[in-house]
Amino acid sequence: MLGESCCRSASWEEMGGECDLLIAVGGDGNILSAARAMAPHGVPILGINRGKLGFLADVSPDQINTQLKAVLDGDFTTEEHFLLEGLVDGQDEAPSALNEVLVHSANMPKMIEMELYVDDKFVYTQNSDGLIVSSPTGSTAYALSAGGPIMHPSLDAIVLVPMFPHSLTNRPLVVPGNGEIRVVITSATEVEAKVSFDSHLEFRIKPGDSLTVRKKKEKLKLVHPPGHSFYEICRSKLDWASRTNNRYTGLVS
Secondary structure (H helix, E strand, C coil), rough: CCCCCCCCCCCHHHHHHHHCCCEEEHHHHHHHHHHHHHHHHHEHHHHHHHCCCCCCCEHHHHHHHHHHHHHHCCCEEEEEEEEEEEEEECCCCCCCCCCCCEEEEECCCEEEEEEEEECCCCEEEEECCCEEEEHHHHHHHCCCCCCCCEEEEEEECEEEEEEECCCCCHHHHHHHHCEEEEEEEEECCCCEEEEEEEECCEEEEECEEEEEEEEEEEEEEEEEEEECCCHHHHHHHCCCEECCCCCEECCCC
Protein backbone atom coordinates (compact mmCIF):
# COMPACT_ATOMS: atom_id res chain seq x y z
CA MET A 1 0.00 0.00 0.00
CA LEU A 2 2.82 2.40 0.83
CA GLY A 3 4.87 1.57 -2.26
CA GLU A 4 8.43 0.30 -2.48
CA SER A 5 9.93 3.78 -2.57
CA CYS A 6 8.24 4.90 0.66
CA CYS A 7 9.91 2.76 3.26
CA ARG A 8 11.33 -0.66 3.99
CA SER A 9 9.08 -3.54 4.93
CA ALA A 10 10.30 -6.27 7.26
CA SER A 11 9.28 -9.62 8.70
CA TRP A 12 8.32 -10.14 12.35
CA GLU A 13 11.75 -11.64 13.00
CA GLU A 14 13.55 -8.66 11.44
CA MET A 15 11.47 -6.18 13.42
CA GLY A 16 12.03 -8.13 16.62
CA GLY A 17 15.78 -8.02 16.13
CA GLU A 18 16.09 -4.37 15.09
CA CYS A 19 13.25 -2.27 16.55
CA ASP A 20 13.20 -0.38 19.84
CA LEU A 21 9.44 0.24 19.61
CA LEU A 22 6.62 -1.30 17.59
CA ILE A 23 3.58 0.85 16.77
CA ALA A 24 0.54 -1.32 16.03
CA VAL A 25 -2.27 0.46 14.17
CA GLY A 26 -5.60 -1.35 14.29
CA GLY A 27 -7.79 -3.02 16.90
CA ASP A 28 -7.01 -5.30 19.81
CA GLY A 29 -6.72 -8.23 17.39
CA ASN A 30 -3.78 -6.48 15.79
CA ILE A 31 -2.17 -6.07 19.20
CA LEU A 32 -2.68 -9.78 19.92
CA SER A 33 -0.80 -10.75 16.76
CA ALA A 34 1.98 -8.28 17.50
CA ALA A 35 2.22 -9.47 21.11
CA ARG A 36 2.71 -13.11 20.14
CA ALA A 37 5.44 -12.12 17.70
CA MET A 38 7.27 -9.49 19.80
CA ALA A 39 7.15 -10.97 23.32
CA PRO A 40 10.10 -13.34 22.66
CA HIS A 41 12.17 -10.35 21.48
CA GLY A 42 11.22 -7.99 24.33
CA VAL A 43 10.18 -5.20 21.94
CA PRO A 44 7.58 -2.88 23.55
CA ILE A 45 4.35 -2.13 21.67
CA LEU A 46 2.30 1.05 21.44
CA GLY A 47 -1.24 0.60 20.14
CA ILE A 48 -3.17 3.11 18.03
CA ASN A 49 -6.83 2.16 17.97
CA ARG A 50 -8.60 1.79 14.64
CA GLY A 51 -10.90 -0.98 15.86
CA LYS A 52 -14.08 -1.00 17.92
CA LEU A 53 -13.34 -1.37 21.63
CA GLY A 54 -9.60 -0.97 21.96
CA PHE A 55 -8.68 -2.09 25.48
CA LEU A 56 -5.04 -2.56 24.48
CA ALA A 57 -4.71 0.02 21.70
CA ASP A 58 -5.45 3.08 23.80
CA VAL A 59 -4.25 5.94 21.55
CA SER A 60 -7.08 7.29 19.40
CA PRO A 61 -6.30 8.64 15.89
CA ASP A 62 -7.07 12.23 16.93
CA GLN A 63 -4.47 11.98 19.72
CA ILE A 64 -1.57 10.78 17.58
CA ASN A 65 0.12 14.18 17.30
CA THR A 66 0.20 14.78 21.04
CA GLN A 67 0.44 11.32 22.61
CA LEU A 68 2.76 9.72 20.08
CA LYS A 69 5.07 12.74 20.32
CA ALA A 70 5.08 12.44 24.11
CA VAL A 71 6.02 8.75 23.92
CA LEU A 72 8.82 9.40 21.42
CA ASP A 73 10.05 12.20 23.69
CA GLY A 74 10.34 9.71 26.54
CA ASP A 75 7.16 10.52 28.47
CA PHE A 76 5.44 7.14 28.85
CA THR A 77 4.84 4.20 31.16
CA THR A 78 5.50 0.54 30.41
CA GLU A 79 3.17 -2.23 31.54
CA GLU A 80 4.06 -5.92 31.47
CA HIS A 81 1.43 -8.50 30.50
CA PHE A 82 2.08 -12.22 30.69
CA LEU A 83 1.02 -14.60 27.95
CA LEU A 84 -0.24 -18.16 28.19
CA GLU A 85 1.12 -21.14 26.30
CA GLY A 86 -0.65 -24.42 25.79
CA LEU A 87 0.30 -27.89 24.61
CA VAL A 88 -2.19 -30.46 23.31
CA ASP A 89 -1.28 -34.15 23.49
CA GLY A 90 0.26 -35.26 20.22
CA GLN A 91 1.28 -31.75 19.13
CA ASP A 92 4.87 -30.56 18.97
CA GLU A 93 3.96 -26.89 18.88
CA ALA A 94 3.06 -24.97 22.08
CA PRO A 95 1.32 -21.81 20.79
CA SER A 96 0.93 -18.70 22.93
CA ALA A 97 -2.06 -16.48 23.66
CA LEU A 98 -2.26 -13.03 25.22
CA ASN A 99 -5.97 -13.22 26.04
CA GLU A 100 -7.15 -16.79 26.40
CA VAL A 101 -6.82 -20.47 25.57
CA LEU A 102 -10.24 -21.91 24.82
CA VAL A 103 -11.50 -25.50 24.86
CA HIS A 104 -14.85 -25.82 23.11
CA SER A 105 -17.16 -28.21 21.29
CA ALA A 106 -16.41 -27.89 17.62
CA ASN A 107 -19.40 -28.67 15.42
CA MET A 108 -22.36 -30.05 17.35
CA PRO A 109 -24.22 -28.04 20.01
CA LYS A 110 -23.52 -30.74 22.59
CA MET A 111 -21.63 -30.58 25.85
CA ILE A 112 -18.18 -31.97 26.39
CA GLU A 113 -17.08 -33.65 29.61
CA MET A 114 -13.72 -32.57 30.97
CA GLU A 115 -11.64 -33.05 34.07
CA LEU A 116 -9.73 -30.07 35.47
CA TYR A 117 -6.42 -30.30 37.35
CA VAL A 118 -4.33 -27.46 38.82
CA ASP A 119 -0.75 -28.41 39.69
CA ASP A 120 -1.81 -32.08 39.28
CA LYS A 121 -4.51 -31.67 41.93
CA PHE A 122 -8.00 -32.67 40.84
CA VAL A 123 -10.49 -29.78 40.85
CA TYR A 124 -13.69 -31.11 39.26
CA THR A 125 -15.37 -32.93 36.41
CA GLN A 126 -17.49 -30.60 34.33
CA ASN A 127 -20.07 -30.92 31.57
CA SER A 128 -20.24 -27.72 29.54
CA ASP A 129 -19.84 -26.17 26.12
CA GLY A 130 -16.22 -25.42 26.95
CA LEU A 131 -13.71 -23.76 29.25
CA ILE A 132 -11.92 -20.41 28.93
CA VAL A 133 -8.44 -20.22 30.45
CA SER A 134 -7.79 -16.49 30.58
CA SER A 135 -4.94 -14.20 31.55
CA PRO A 136 -5.69 -10.92 33.38
CA THR A 137 -5.36 -9.16 30.01
CA GLY A 138 -8.02 -11.45 28.54
CA SER A 139 -10.41 -10.91 31.44
CA THR A 140 -11.96 -7.97 29.56
CA ALA A 141 -12.30 -10.00 26.36
CA TYR A 142 -14.11 -13.30 25.72
CA ALA A 143 -13.95 -14.32 29.39
CA LEU A 144 -15.93 -11.21 30.36
CA SER A 145 -18.77 -12.10 27.99
CA ALA A 146 -18.94 -15.55 29.61
CA GLY A 147 -19.39 -14.02 33.08
CA GLY A 148 -15.77 -13.95 34.25
CA PRO A 149 -14.35 -11.28 36.60
CA ILE A 150 -12.46 -8.20 35.47
CA MET A 151 -8.82 -8.51 36.59
CA HIS A 152 -6.19 -5.79 36.74
CA PRO A 153 -3.41 -6.51 34.20
CA SER A 154 -0.78 -6.49 36.94
CA LEU A 155 -2.30 -9.47 38.78
CA ASP A 156 -0.34 -12.72 38.78
CA ALA A 157 -3.37 -14.95 38.34
CA ILE A 158 -5.29 -17.00 35.79
CA VAL A 159 -9.08 -17.25 35.64
CA LEU A 160 -10.95 -20.38 34.53
CA VAL A 161 -14.39 -19.57 33.16
CA PRO A 162 -16.81 -22.42 32.30
CA MET A 163 -19.00 -21.89 29.23
CA PHE A 164 -22.65 -22.74 29.88
CA PRO A 165 -21.95 -25.45 32.47
CA HIS A 166 -24.56 -28.09 33.28
CA SER A 167 -24.42 -27.12 36.95
CA LEU A 168 -25.31 -23.77 38.48
CA THR A 169 -22.54 -24.27 41.03
CA ASN A 170 -19.77 -24.17 38.40
CA ARG A 171 -18.44 -20.63 38.69
CA PRO A 172 -15.32 -18.81 37.44
CA LEU A 173 -12.26 -19.86 39.43
CA VAL A 174 -9.15 -17.71 39.91
CA VAL A 175 -5.91 -19.65 40.43
CA PRO A 176 -2.27 -18.58 40.95
CA GLY A 177 -0.50 -17.38 37.82
CA ASN A 178 2.38 -19.83 38.27
CA GLY A 179 0.07 -22.82 38.38
CA GLU A 180 -0.05 -25.51 35.68
CA ILE A 181 -3.55 -26.15 34.38
CA ARG A 182 -4.46 -29.46 32.77
CA VAL A 183 -7.78 -30.11 31.03
CA VAL A 184 -8.57 -33.73 30.15
CA ILE A 185 -11.33 -34.53 27.67
CA THR A 186 -12.97 -37.65 29.07
CA SER A 187 -13.89 -40.74 27.05
CA ALA A 188 -17.58 -39.95 27.69
CA THR A 189 -17.38 -37.02 25.28
CA GLU A 190 -19.13 -37.89 22.03
CA VAL A 191 -18.44 -34.74 20.01
CA GLU A 192 -15.30 -33.31 18.50
CA ALA A 193 -13.55 -30.74 20.66
CA LYS A 194 -11.09 -28.04 19.70
CA VAL A 195 -8.53 -25.81 21.41
CA SER A 196 -8.00 -22.27 20.15
CA PHE A 197 -5.42 -19.62 21.07
CA ASP A 198 -6.72 -16.02 20.93
CA SER A 199 -9.17 -17.28 18.26
CA HIS A 200 -6.11 -17.56 16.02
CA LEU A 201 -4.59 -21.05 16.00
CA GLU A 202 -6.84 -24.06 16.48
CA PHE A 203 -6.16 -27.74 17.22
CA ARG A 204 -8.40 -30.78 17.56
CA ILE A 205 -8.36 -32.59 20.87
CA LYS A 206 -9.68 -36.16 21.11
CA PRO A 207 -11.37 -37.91 24.04
CA GLY A 208 -8.66 -39.11 26.39
CA ASP A 209 -6.25 -36.34 25.37
CA SER A 210 -5.34 -33.38 27.53
CA LEU A 211 -4.41 -29.72 27.21
CA THR A 212 -1.72 -28.26 29.48
CA VAL A 213 -1.66 -24.48 29.98
CA ARG A 214 0.95 -22.46 31.83
CA LYS A 215 2.38 -18.97 31.91
CA LYS A 216 4.84 -18.15 29.13
CA LYS A 217 8.31 -17.09 30.21
CA GLU A 218 8.54 -14.02 27.93
CA LYS A 219 6.18 -11.12 28.63
CA LEU A 220 4.57 -8.45 26.49
CA LYS A 221 5.74 -4.90 27.16
CA LEU A 222 2.92 -2.47 26.41
CA VAL A 223 3.69 1.25 26.19
CA HIS A 224 1.13 3.77 27.41
CA PRO A 225 1.13 7.56 26.87
CA PRO A 226 0.93 10.01 29.80
CA GLY A 227 -2.21 9.84 31.91
CA HIS A 228 -3.05 6.20 31.16
CA SER A 229 -5.34 4.54 33.71
CA PHE A 230 -6.78 1.03 33.54
CA TYR A 231 -9.85 2.20 35.46
CA GLU A 232 -10.40 5.07 33.04
CA ILE A 233 -10.24 2.56 30.17
CA CYS A 234 -12.90 0.48 31.94
CA ARG A 235 -15.10 3.53 32.51
CA SER A 236 -14.93 4.62 28.89
CA LYS A 237 -15.07 1.21 27.19
CA LEU A 238 -17.58 -0.49 29.49
CA ASP A 239 -19.74 2.58 30.06
CA TRP A 240 -19.27 2.64 33.80
CA ALA A 241 -20.73 5.58 35.71
CA SER A 242 -18.54 8.68 35.82
CA ARG A 243 -18.39 11.34 38.50
CA THR A 244 -18.69 15.09 38.26
CA ASN A 245 -18.03 17.29 41.29
CA ASN A 246 -17.99 14.18 43.52
CA ARG A 247 -21.55 13.28 42.50
CA TYR A 248 -22.58 10.50 40.13
CA THR A 249 -24.17 11.81 37.00
CA GLY A 250 -27.54 10.27 36.18
CA LEU A 251 -31.06 10.78 35.02
CA VAL A 252 -34.15 10.76 37.26
CA SER A 253 -37.62 10.36 35.82
